[in-house]
Amino acid sequence: MILTNIIALKDNYIWILYDKNNSCIIVDPGVSNIVIKEIIKKKWNPKAILLTHNHIDHTGGVENILKKYPKIIVFGPEETKNSHVHQIIKGGDKIRLLENNIDIIFTPGHTLGHVAYYLKPYLFCGDTLFSAGCGKVFENNYAKMYNSIQLIKLFPNNTVLCCSHEYTLSNLIFSMHFLPKDKNIKDYYKKIHKKIFLKKNIFPFLLNKEKKINIFLRTNEFFLKKSMGFKKDKDSFEVFCYLRKIKDIFGAKRD
Ligand SMILES: [Zn+2]
Incomplete structure (x- = not known):
């Protein structure tokens, strides 16, 4: 699997994982136009969208991407159910995409239903951890955020953190x-x-x-x-x- 990212909305990372057949997974598309443009340019075949949490700068592009590519399956936690999600996932679940297992890791704190997706060595950690920083605690539960960060700290040292913002x-x-x-x-x-x-x-x-x-x-x-x-x-x-x-x-x- 090859990992790349698209920078959108000035400082958002939209992550793309694609395989040798050019099938791809999109993580947290906050916008659609730039993603669709990149899909066409790179000749990717989008199979799935993964959502980490219910903020619009992570989910805002889903509707239009789906209109263009209606076969995509959208995965997300319960709190994203109104963002065109087909399959609700929760911590501890495993999904299989592009012949790879993906573990769903419950990482509440930034929002109460936030999840991360782990496809070794990549951890799509949304707004939990950023490079040199961490996300805001929007729902005032600092203990949940602290525990989620401690949980990420336990991952293997070579884990590649795919966070959603460039700060x-x-x-x-x-x-x-x-x-x-x-x-x-x-x-x-x-x-x-x-x-x-x-x-x-x-x-x-x-x-x-x-x-x-x-x-x-x-x-x-x-x-x-x-x-x-x-x-x-x-x-x-x-x-x-x-x-x-x-x-x-x-x-x-x-x-
Ligand atoms: Zn957020």
């Missing part, structure tokens, strides 16, 4: 506010800044790397707690809540 630079600036001397974060910022300036795709995001540069995966670390004025035994979950709430004010991104 990497602003996330790194936020991180450097707390850890200005952190070499991993500083080096990554320089690298990403250069790539974005050259209009290069900054994907892939490997979990192993994220564990070093994403402070939302490092909430148990002493230096992070210290920089926030906390003692070393401060609970990791409380550090997460504090960081996420400050982030909402610091660099307000849509998701």
